[in-house]
Structures are given as C-alpha cells and as structure tokens.
Amino acid sequence: MTNPGSCAQEVLDTIPLVMRTIRSEVRRRRQFDLSVPQFRTLAFLYHCAAASPSQAAEYVGLTRPSMSKMIDGLVARGLVARNDSLGDRRRVDLTLAPRGKAAFLEAREAARERLAEMLEPLSGAEKTVVSGAMQTLREVFAAHERAAQER
Numbered sequence: 001m002t003n004p005g006s007c008a009q010e011v012l013d014t015i016p017l018v019m020r021t022i023r024s025e026v027r028r029r030r031q032f033d034l035s036v037p038q039f040r041t042l043a044f045l046y047h048c049a050a051a052s053p054s055q056a057a058e059y060v061g062l063t064r065p066s067m068s069k070m071i072d073g074l075v076a077r078g079l080v081a082r083n084d085s086l087g088d089r090r091r092v093d094l095t096l097a098p099r100g101k102a103a104f105l106e107a108r109e110a111a112r113e114r115l116a117e118m119l120e121p122l123s124g125a126e127k128t129v130v131s132g133a134m135q136t137l138r139e140v141f142a143a144h145e146r147a148a149q150e151r
Helices: 004-028 036-047 053-060 064-076 098-119 124-150
Strands: 080-084 092-096
Touching: 004 036, 004 098, 036 053, 036 064, 036 080, 036 092, 036 098, 053 064, 053 092, 064 080, 092 098
Parallel strands: none
Antiparallel strands: 080 092
16 A cells, blocks of 8 residues: 555656646647646636636736736737626636637647547556546545635
8 A cells, every 4th residue: 555655756756747748739739829827827717717817826826927917918819808807896807718718628639639649558447547546636636725715
C-alpha cells in the first residue's frame, strides 16, 4: 500500500508532464493564438458563467493587474465579454463570447485528441486504471475546492 506522501509525489511528478503535453498542443493549434493562461481563462469562464476578474485571476494564478491586461486583450479580440453586474454596480462580470467558446472548445478538443493518441497503446485495463484515478483525483480536489470556497 502506498503512503500519502508517495502518492502525492507521484501526482507532483506526473501532472507537469501532462500539462506540458496540453500546453504544447494548445500552442501548436494557433488558429486563435491562445497562450496557456488565456486558454485556462477561457476554460474557467466556460465552466463558470459570469465570473469576476479577481475570480479568474485566482483560478489562473495571475495577479489582478496581469489578469486585467489579459482580459483587455481577450475582450478586444472578441473572445470574452465584459458586462456590468446586475446585482452590484461596482462589479464587472466576465462571460465567454461565442468566438471565445469556439476557441476554447477547439483547443480543448485538439488537446483531447492528442492525449487519446498517447493513451492508445495502453491496454484496456490500464486505461480503466487511468480513468479511475482521474475520477478519484477530480473528486478529491473538487471537494477541497468546495470546502475552500465555503470558508
């Protein structure tokens, strides 16, 4: 049985390899010329309609000024819409524009296809193990994220 420290080390060693592959595929598909932080911002807005710039900055791991500059560029390119919040006049909500949704979905599909190619040589049992491990990780980290948001 693996101890939690060894398990954590495996996650720390593996996730960067997977992320480099995703990053490489996003860069390779330059139709929308998205950087990885831009792609992650579009992904966040795809899953979280009407988010604030500070929420997006926290998710992506950028400072608020850096996120603001990036959002300005995404708005100028028609990928993101900036709207006044209905509930708070001081707040601005970010939403994914139709062009931004298309860019995100295209980049995500390209990355999914590349990962599928890389996983193809695995046996059915190995693919089941990988899929189960990803589901478990998603549940663990989603629960942690929900708990953090409730604080």
